[in-house]
Amino acid sequence: MSFDQEDAIFRVVVNQERQYAIWPDWKAVPAGWEEAGMTGNKAACLEHIEKVWTDMRPYSLQKRMAENTEAP
Secondary structure, eight states, X not given: OOTTOTTOOEEEEEETXXXXXXXXXXXXXXXXXXXXXXXXXXXHHHHHHHHHOOOOSOHHHHHHHHHHHHOO
């Protein structure tokens, strides 16, 4: 199965840094990633990622920046 096939089914996966990717449905999700609850064709999965991944910074950086902002 190829990433470019129209009938390919993907799932949206996310890692601990809250970075998103698509992964072929027929392959096991790799270590360090988990399913994000969306499965469909490539276009639908990419559209979903565009809607939910609004801050491209890694989560650890977001957290650190928030802590620095809150410090007196």
